[in-house]
Amino acid sequence: MDKIKALLRRKEVLSIAALSLLLLFNVFFTPGFFSLELKEGHFYGSLIDVLKRGAPLMFMAIGMTFVIATGSTDISVGSVAAIAGAVAAQMIGGDFSATAGTAASSLTPLPLAIGAALLTATLCGVWNGFLVSYLGVQALIATLMLQVAGRGIAQLVTRGNVITMYYKPFFEFGTGYFLGLPICIYVVLAVALIAYLFSKKTSYGLFLESSGSNRSSTRYAGIKVQTMIWIAFAISGLMAGIAGVLIASEVKAADANNAGLNYELDAILAVVLGGNSMKGGRFSLAGSLIGALLVQALTTTIYMKGVPAQTILVVKAVVVILVGIIQTTNYRKLLARFVKKQPSEAFEVGK
Amino acid sequence: MPEEKVLLQMNNIVKIYPGVRALNNVNFTLQKGEIHSLCGENGAGKSTLIKILTGAEPRDGGDIFLNGNPVFPKTPMDAQKLGVSTVYQEINLCPNLSVAENIFIGRQPRKKIGGIDWKKMNSLSETAMARLNIKMDVADALGEYSVAIQQMVAIARAVDTNSKVLVLDEPTSSLDTKEVRQLFHAMRNLKKQGMGIIFISHFIDQIYEITDRVTILRNGNYIDSRPIKDLPRMDLISKMIGKDIAAGESYKDRIDGERTEKKKFYSAKNLGKRGVISPSDITINYGEVLGFAGLLGCGRTETARLIFGIDRPDDAEIEIKGKKVKINSPADAIRQGMGFCPEDRKTDGIIANLTVRENIILALQGREGIFKRIPLARQVEIANYYIKLLSIATPSCEQLAGNLSGGNQQKVILARWLTINPELLLLDEPTRGIDVGAKAEIMNIVVRLSNEGKAILFISSELDEVARCSGRVLVFRDRSLIGELEGEVSTRRIMETIAYAGQEEAHG
Numbered sequence: 001m002d003k004i005k006a007l008l009r010r011k012e013v014l015s016i017a018a019l020s021l022l023l024l025f026n027v028f029f030t031p032g033f034f035s036l037e038l039k040e041g042h043f044y045g046s047l048i049d050v051l052k053r054g055a056p057l058m059f060m061a062i063g064m065t066f067v068i069a070t071g072s073t074d075i076s077v078g079s080v081a082a083i084a085g086a087v088a089a090q091m092i093g094g095d096f097s098a099t100a101g102t103a104a105s106s107l108t109p110l111p112l113a114i115g116a117a118l119l120t121a122t123l124c125g126v127w128n129g130f131l132v133s134y135l136g137v138q139a140l141i142a143t144l145m146l147q148v149a150g151r152g153i154a155q156l157v158t159r160g161n162v163i164t165m166y167y168k169p170f171f172e173f174g175t176g177y178f179l180g181l182p183i184c185i186y187v188v189l190a191v192a193l194i195a196y197l198f199s200k201k202t203s204y205g206l207f208l209e210s211s212g213s214n215r216s217s218t219r220y221a222g223i224k225v226q227t228m229i230w231i232a233f234a235i236s237g238l239m240a241g242i243a244g245v246l247i248a249s250e251v252k253a254a255d256a257n258n259a260g261l262n263y264e265l266d267a268i269l270a271v272v273l274g275g276n277s278m279k280g281g282r283f284s285l286a287g288s289l290i291g292a293l294l295v296q297a298l299t300t301t302i303y304m305k306g307v308p309a310q311t312i313l314v315v316k317a318v319v320v321i322l323v324g325i326i327q328t329t330n331y332r333k334l335l336a337r338f339v340k341k342q343p344s345e346a347f348e349v350g351k
Numbered sequence: 352m353p354e355e356k357v358l359l360q361m362n363n364i365v366k367i368y369p370g371v372r373a374l375n376n377v378n379f380t381l382q383k384g385e386i387h388s389l390c391g392e393n394g395a396g397k398s399t400l401i402k403i404l405t406g407a408e409p410r411d412g413g414d415i416f417l418n419g420n421p422v423f424p425k426t427p428m429d430a431q432k433l434g435v436s437t438v439y440q441e442i443n444l445c446p447n448l449s450v451a452e453n454i455f456i457g458r459q460p461r462k463k464i465g466g467i468d469w470k471k472m473n474s475l476s477e478t479a480m481a482r483l484n485i486k487m488d489v490a491d492a493l494g495e496y497s498v499a500i501q502q503m504v505a506i507a508r509a510v511d512t513n514s515k516v517l518v519l520d521e522p523t524s525s526l527d528t529k530e531v532r533q534l535f536h537a538m539r540n541l542k543k544q545g546m547g548i549i550f551i552s553h554f555i556d557q558i559y560e561i562t563d564r565v566t567i568l569r570n571g572n573y574i575d576s577r578p579i580k581d582l583p584r585m586d587l588i589s590k591m592i593g594k595d596i597a598a599g600e601s602y603k604d605r606i607d608g609e610r611t612e613k614k615k616f617y618s619a620k621n622l623g624k625r626g627v628i629s630p631s632d633i634t635i636n637y638g639e640v641l642g643f644a645g646l647l648g649c650g651r652t653e654t655a656r657l658i659f660g661i662d663r664p665d666d667a668e669i670e671i672k673g674k675k676v677k678i679n680s681p682a683d684a685i686r687q688g689m690g691f692c693p694e695d696r697k698t699d700g701i702i703a704n705l706t707v708r709e710n711i712i713l714a715l716q717g718r719e720g721i722f723k724r725i726p727l728a729r730q731v732e733i734a735n736y737y738i739k740l741l742s743i744a745t746p747s748c749e750q751l752a753g754n755l756s757g758g759n760q761q762k763v764i765l766a767r768w769l770t771i772n773p774e775l776l777l778l779d780e781p782t783r784g785i786d787v788g789a790k791a792e793i794m795n796i797v798v799r800l801s802n803e804g805k806a807i808l809f810i811s812s813e814l815d816e817v818a819r820c821s822g823r824v825l826v827f828r829d830r831s832l833i834g835e836l837e838g839e840v841s842t843r844r845i846m847e848t849i850a851y852a853g854q855e856e857a858h859g
Contacts, residue, residue, distance in 0.1 A: 201724060202721050202722050202724050203716045203719070203720075203721055203722075203723075203724045203725075204721050206705075206709060206713070206716060207716075207717070207721065209705060209709075210702050210705055210709070210713060213702045213703065213704050213705060214698070214701075214702045214703065216698055216699045217698070217699050217700055217701060217702050218702065218713070219661075219680075219681055220659075220661065220681050220691060220693055220699050220700070221681070221713045221714045221717055221767065222680075222681045222682040222684075222685035222686075222714050222717040222718060223682070223713070223717040224680070224682055281704050282704060
């Protein structure tokens with residue numbers, strides 16, 4: 001019984017409930033949402049679509065979770081993704097002279113191109129982290145700089161063009177399948193696992209939660225809060241980079257203007273829907289991932305219901321407001337009073 | 352004194368906050384042309400009284416008379432119109448605007464067609480500054496002037512031609528000696544013009560230099576009001592902290608141990624920070640409890656912060672165990688074997704939404720670094736060991752630390768430092784705001800650690816606590832170290848040192 005209670009208090013509960021509710025809605029009202037087709041050894045269907053389209057967002061949500069845990073935000077992730085995509089595309093090269101629509105080779109070896117893209121993105125994160133933690137610039141302002149400047153940088157890299165690529169191995173990441181499922185899903189799982197292990201099997205997670213909860217106390221305890229914040233921004237940059245490479249691989253092009261556009265807001269939304277507080281402190285990676293899926297499932301549902309494209313944002317807003325209200329402490333207290341008629345745990349100790 | 356000289360009278364002022372009577376029938380009288388100090392330790396009610404006078408807080412009882420007429424200021428703007436002006440500790444001015452603009456912001460003199468009359472504004476500003484005996488170019492940006500001048504501008508802004516009462520809340524806290532002179536000069540000028548000035552300061556020397564009369568509050572009660580010349584320093588201090596010095600105490604239960612051989616753990620030469628605390632030399636030995644004593648704002652906490660690297664000293668020479676070291680952050684200090692229980696438990700100590708276990712192992716894990724994570728089982732073991740050792744009342748080590756009572760939170764922080772087995776433990780007000788039982792337990796732990804040969808630095812505003820458990824006491828006043836007491840340290844000796852050290856007149 002206590003275990004169930006403890007389980008119900010977890011951050012992820014709400015996002016799981018919301019996602020289940022949405023799926024349940026689709027069971028009854030969106031015919032075909034759950035149908036899976038096996039074509040040429042690949043699964044097709046809305047569910048797969050949610051996973052696949054949600055992949056870039058999930059990467060960004062992972063990075064954003066760390067940043068939000070410090071009590072900051074990183075609104076440059078969309079632009080950083082565009083930079084990473086541009087770097088990758090530039091190094092792979094868009095060459096028309098290929099036969100049968102695909103280029104035989106890339107300008108630079110593929111691992112090097114991807115490595116360079118991810119390194120650039122990480123450096124963007126390091127730059128953000130430097131501004132925020134060492135110079136003390138407000139996170140919103142610091143990352144706004146790169147959000148604006150980042151698209152310019154991406155355009156410089158692509159020289160203002162949309163670079164279309166024709167090198168097939170690069171497309172595997174975004175369009176390939178393995179054992180019937182899109183490859184990018186495996187990558188999401190792997191990256192999420194690494195991020196989880198990094199936060200739990202090292203003490204970074206503890207230091208981060210501590211820094212985000214009470215900066216001053218954490219510093220007094222001998223922990224370099226600035227370094228922790230810096231690392232969080234670097235991770236966020238790296239994750240945005242992976243998302244950027246994925247987007248480029250999926251659309252087979254690097255579009256400095258539109259790749260990753262408005263993703264930062266969806267990423268923040270995913271993290272918050274996952275039960276993470278914008279104030280920082282305790283965080284849940286799983287919650288953020290579920291939050292990202294929720295955002296994507298919502299978008300897909302709205303599309304499938306044939307809601308006109310221009311009202312999508314309004315529908316999203318309504319959902320966000322609802323979940324936002326439910327997450328407030330006041331509402332939770334109110335709910336707790338209805339659910340169990342005993343004082344909450346906060347009053348049991350400390351006389 | 353003739354009745355018409357009374358400028359401001361506050362009678363039986365009562366203020367009740369939820370659960371606490373912040374002011375209990377407090378009386379206060381200010382004469383024309385008088386500089387009047389309001390004295391008291393933390394929680395005495397000084398700022399509450401000022402807030403009521405300036406209309407920032409409503410009163411729950413009592414009367415205020417200004418020039419004999421009852422007044423009811425509801426907002427600071429009201430009070431300003433009535434002639435009560437306030438300059439707060441932090442200067443709320445715009446450094447990039449000109450001095451004149453700062454003085455007249457929001458009430459610039461207008462020309463007939465609506466534009467700002469710059470000429471008039473500048474000349475009025477010059478007059479206003481001249482009242483404070485300062486000649487300056489009022490068209491210059493405020494930021495180009497020193498803090499003291501900025502303070503003066505803040506006063507000029509507050510002091511209208513119709514101002515009668517000026518409240519200065521800690522005006523000297525960020526000024527150096529020369530700047531304080533300038534400020535005092537200006538204050539004397541205003542006094543000559545018949546203004547009544549309420550002066551709040553932690554600096555005893557300054558109070559004795561500038562004030563005519565002192566009113567003392569303690570725990571929300573009116574204690575006394577007298578001309579300063581009839582109030583010896585010793586009396587002022589004992590009235591502020593509420594100790595009757597006639598009852599001479601002698602404590603026998605001070606920790607006794609072999610104090611014959613003194614081994615230095617920490618020594619600093621020239622430890623100070625400009626504008627925060629004047630430099631001094633400090634040594635801390637193994638196995639001793641070194642007490643820091645003094646009144647609120649005297650520099651005891653500031654010194655501890657410098658020792659622990661929270662603030663950087665200007666140019667100190669620090670030696671630990673005979674080796675020269677640099678301590679620029681708490682992490683450095685911890686590496687050298689120090690731990691620090693800060694004064695403000697909530698903001699600097701406990702991390703409320705982490706568990707007791709996480710709070711306890713935080714410093715130890717911090718020293719180990721990111722990649723050497725202490726296994727969970729070991730963390731639980733450590734946490735439970737200290738929960739038992741310090742009898743921390745918590746249902747389990749996974750309880751959120753924020754749910755614990757104050758005394759237990761303090762023990763959790765103590766446990767955090769015990770895990771790293773420090774050689775020097777700095778305790779800043781470790782017993783503040785916790786109940787008597789927990790207090791005694793914490794004092795016992797301090798004694799035990801000291802007997803184990805650890806160096807302890809003990810800071811407390813309760814002088815008898817310092818006297819009781821310290822083998823040696825450093826006394827601070829007005830942001831500098833003014834004395835060192837050894838041997839039989841009694842509350843009386845500490846108070847005498849605070850009152851008279853460095854004074855020509857050798858009392859008592």
